[in-house]
């Protein structure tokens with residue numbers, strides 16, 4: 105059983121003033137480095153999906169891919185690029201801006217997916233689903249391509265077309281703290297420093 109992960113860092117990060125969110129420093133290291141450290145013990149192989157600053161992203165030692173369609177079509181564009189570049193049985197998808205992801209993220213998503221015989225499993229912090237934290241079967245590629253080719257972009261609408269299950273992480277809601285703005289970054293940096 106091979107499981108690969110993709111870190112989505114392909115957005116425009118407008119709320120971060122257009123700075124590349126994955127490369128923005130948090131508590132002394134780039135945000136994507138925090139994510140890598142969380143994922144590394146959990147998966148066989150990591151890919152980074154970025155549309156800018158490839159040279160910097162390559163320094164982390166993993167393959168870096170741009171969206172095939174560079175029109176900033178949203179997270180699904182990054183996921184489909186990853187599906188084209190993996191032969192894994194499952195693909196774990198995470199964003200570059202959730203530095204405290206659970207250490208048992210994959211284990212719980214995989215158990216949920218398999219117990220429900222689902223095609224994809226999305227994480228929930230107990231209050232809301234985290235639409236870009238999920239485990240999915242790369243066989244869904246054609247369906248995702250058809251969806252994007254039809255001009256559709258909304259991730260939850262695509263999810264709803266498949267058998268999907270929700271993995272609960274209500275015991276660790278802070279694991280999904282999401283850094284979108286410089287203020288959120290400062291706040292988290294202060295919490296980490298404590």
Ligand SMILES: Nc1nc2c(ncn2[C@@H]2O[C@H](COP(=O)(O)OP(=O)(O)OP(=O)(O)O)[C@@H](O)[C@H]2O)c(=O)[nH]1
Nearest residue numbers: 112113114115116117118119176177178182199200
């Ligand atoms: N590959 C790819 N990833 C994207 C795209 N848009 C957003 N993402 C990623 O999806 C995740 C969630 O998106 P947001 O938190 O809205 O990030 P963002 O769009 O860069 O930031 P804002 O411009 O402030 O909304 C992040 O990991 C982004 O990098 C895109 O067009 N392509």
Ligand SMILES: [Mg+2]
Nearest residue numbers: 115116117118
């Ligand atoms: Mg966005």
